[in-house]
Amino acid sequence: AVIRLEDYRPTDYLIDRTELDIRLDRHATRVRATLHLRANAAGRPSAPLVLDGDELRLISLAIDGRPAAPDAYEASPERLVIHAPPASPFTLTIETEIDPTANTKLMGLYRSGSAYCTQCEAEGFRRITYFLDRPDVLSVFTTRIEADRDEAPVLLGNGNPVKAGDAGGGRHYAVWHDPFPKPCYLFAIVGGRLDKVADTFTTMSGRRVDIAVYVEPGKAGDAAYALDALKRSMAWDERVFGREYDLDVFNVVAVSDFNMGAMENKGLNIFNDKYVLASPETATDTDYANIEAIIAHEYFHNWTGNRITCRDWFQLCLKEGLTVFRDQEFSADQRSRAVKRIADVRVLRSQQFAEDSGPLAHPVRPRQYREINNFYTATVYEKGAEVIRMLRTLIGEEAFRRGMDLYFDRYDGTAATIEQFLSCFAEASGRDLGHFALWYEQAGTPTVTARGHYDPAAKVYRLTLTQATPPTPGQLEKSPQVIPISLGLVGASGADIPLSPPATEGHAPGVFVLDGPSATLTFTDVPEKPVPSLLRGFSAPVRLEIDLEEEDLLVLFRHDSDPFNQWQSAQTVATRAILRAVAGDKRAADHRMADALRHFLAMRAASDPAFAAQVLALPTEADIAREIGHDVDPDAVHHARRLVKAEIGAALGDELAELYGRLTTREPYTPDAAGAGRRALRNACLDLLAAGRPAEGEAFALHQFRDADNMTDRFAALSVLSHLPGTARETALAEFAERFRDNALVLDKWFSLQAMIPETGTLERVRGLMSHPAFSMGNPNRVRSLIGSFAMGNLTQFNRPDGAGYEFLADIVIALDARNPQVAARLLTAFRTWKMLEPGRRALAEKALRRVAETPGLSPDVADISGRSLS
Ligand code: ARG
Ligand code: ZN
DSSP states (O other): OOOGGGGOOOOOOEEEEEEEEEOOOOOOOEEEEEEEEEEEEESOOOOOOEESSSOOOOEEETTTTTEEOOGGGGEETTTTEEEEOOOOOEEEEEEEEEOOGOTOOEEEOOOOOOOTEEEEETTGGTTTBBBOOSTTTTTTEEEEEEEEETTTTTTEEESEEEEEEEEEETTEEEEEEEEEEEOOOOOOEEEEOOOEEEEEEOOOOOEEEEEEEEEEEEEEGGGGHHHHHHHHHHHHHHHHOOOOOOOOOOEEESOOOOOOEEEEEETEEEEGGGGTOOTTTTOHHHHHHHHHHHHHHHHHHTTTTTTBEEGGGHHHHHHHHHHHHHHHHHHHHSSSSHHHHHHHHIIIIIIHHHHHHHHTTSSOOOEESOGGEEEEEHHHIHHHHHHHHHHHHHOOOHHHHHHHHHHHHTTTTTTEHHHHHHHHHHHHHHHOOOOOOOOOOOOOOEEEEEEEEEETTEEEEEEEEEEEOOOBBBSOOOOOOOEEEEEEEOOOTTTEOOSSOOTTTSSSEEEEESSSSSSEEOOOOOOSOEEEEETTTTTTTEEEOOOOHHHHHHHHHHSSSHHHHHHHHHHHHHHHHHHHHHHTTOOOOOHHHHHHHHHHHHHTTTTTHHHHHHHHHHOOOHHHHHHSSSSSSSHHHHHHHHHHHHHHHTTHHHHHHHHHHHHOSSSSOOOHHHHHHHHHHHHHHHHHHHSSHHHHHHHHHHHHHHHHHHHHHHHHHHHHHHTTTSHHHHHHHHHHHHHTTTOHHHHHHHHHHHHTTSSSHHHHHHHHHTSSTTTTTTHHHHHOOOOOOOOHOOOOOOOOHHSSHHHHHHHHHHHHTTTTTHHHHHGGGGGGGGGGGGGHHHHHHHHHHHHHHTOOTTHHHHHHHHHHHHH
């Protein structure tokens, strides 16, 4: 069934309070729910009460404490209907029995390892008990959890602990009370044998909060970084947004079987352990950065998501886009802001632009869905965050902060909409944001085309900007968007020429707003022909087309005061070189590019290694494929990129080897930004060197692989080796597997690396690894690292010209769908760019997709993705 935004109406009943008594048992967990209901004044009077369920078994039902007559209700696994509920407030006592061990969908109450845990967003609570499972029904929850004391000595719930004790027969219980009304998707419990690291945090008003991170026994040592990141997040949200924590305790639990990254359950965040556990020997710098960002993200949801939640699931970006924006700003403050921006834009382009240009494109706020779990997408999250960022650019930082304060003030305790959110910023800034709101409605990535003309006699520079958005499914006609374009004019000396006018009226210096199909900006008193630097800091999620000469791009690369555009111009030069190589030009990377990089490394490698590492990383194959846009031959893209990389690596060989040596240190590993930056540059040098001088690169890599005292360096070396066929690679892979055979998260890296080898033998290798003892189709991390990396991270092998990659993925998706539809559907999105392939592959991809779509008994998740992909 299709759910539509315009069909929203409030519920007929409200649930003011919910009391749960959950008696944990591996196969027969009993849940007794007492719901305190009353009619909703905004609903229909005396309507039947329809509660949601999913695979539930009703044991007993009482209305106001008396057993319900059999003809008073109708129960099925999916629904509980009370035909004629009492007119005055009443209680329902519902007893259900569920089997957490049989729950392979990992939604609702399930087992991960030996622990019990829950995942309720978006619609998992209905797998625990019958309820009004929608985000606009806010209830105060009290939860009693009972379990075998040996099996589950730790019992955690939402809110504050109120009572605990013995329950007889080797069992014990704990009662948790959450004073903040919340929708049931934020409900959680955990029971198990867990270790913890704990601390306290004192909030800005002086309240003491007990904070802890729980992990599987023996892993507490690897949770210290997460706990530290949590403390920094709590302090940052007070300092930057004035947001204080509101309960006596805050718990984080890491589990190994988890469909997504993590979940912001009130006071009890549950995490995929990949985003909690870290030690220098097992986690890379990227892992540390992800842990920091996701711990912050889930914590920040306490205000943006929990205190203010969403009226309906169409408003998902209200909490997700905003919270991603907040976690991006947090990371930018903890590390290098410029490098963080580049990393975020890389993710946006590789994930969101890819989604936005294919059959799965949808607006930041979709208008309809079949399966809401398929809308936890890069568009809702990443583009959603870009929309917030543009809003801040347009109204300025101060009005933005006033708008946020107003939003927290006015909508605390409610389930809000995008319109209500935007109204706060309109009020705080005195601006009409009606046109800006189109960013939430219109799918597709706008292209902004810029054409500049300099008139030396008049000293006038004219810049004509034009925008166009391609059609997307269901939206054939597009309107112009409000696009903030941060810009500067760079003179021959490299300095910015003062802008006259300085900005579009009412905006910060350097911010020009394109809000129609096209506009011409006229700058006066321009003493020389400038090089325009447009979209500084990536001020809008658009594609920019500008006809700059190679020389002009190199001016920006050397001199632009905006680091994002420095990086971007280097990427553009490299992209053009690779595109020339795709077109058959054998010497695609010209010497000017190598010279510019050489100069850049001499100037910046020492002072800004993290940034230099970003500059040395060439655009990915997927970036190039997107740039080509249609009839893509992945093999041609791969060979072209390889050629250019080898040319640059060869041209800079001496410098790279020398810099590599200079960045080598004996200092012990610390995960901070400075150390991470140095390692990133050193490993970027190694990677490029190995492309240009394979023998020397392999020797360096082998040595680094054996010698490293940390996972960042060891894995970077293995990654370089993985692209050099031969026995050295196979030996190193075997050594790595042996060394980390007991660490599933590290073996995930090993699976993933092998799945991404760009060679024809890889599909067979992946098939073989599926029978490795550490692999399991039941664990989402394993599936994503082996199958997901192959399908999303190996352009040439997933897109094998014989179609075997497609057929392989189709088989996996069909098999996995019966067990875990959410993960199966996510894997299937690897086909999201199939329409841009050359005709041969396109036909084979379509055939595989059709086979999936025509499989009987598909889940709504996979049926939705396969159906839309083919549309
Ligand atoms: N709200 C979580 C987060 O972004 C994501 C949970 C999504 N889970 C799901 N099954 N759809 O932090
Ligand atoms: Zn989130």
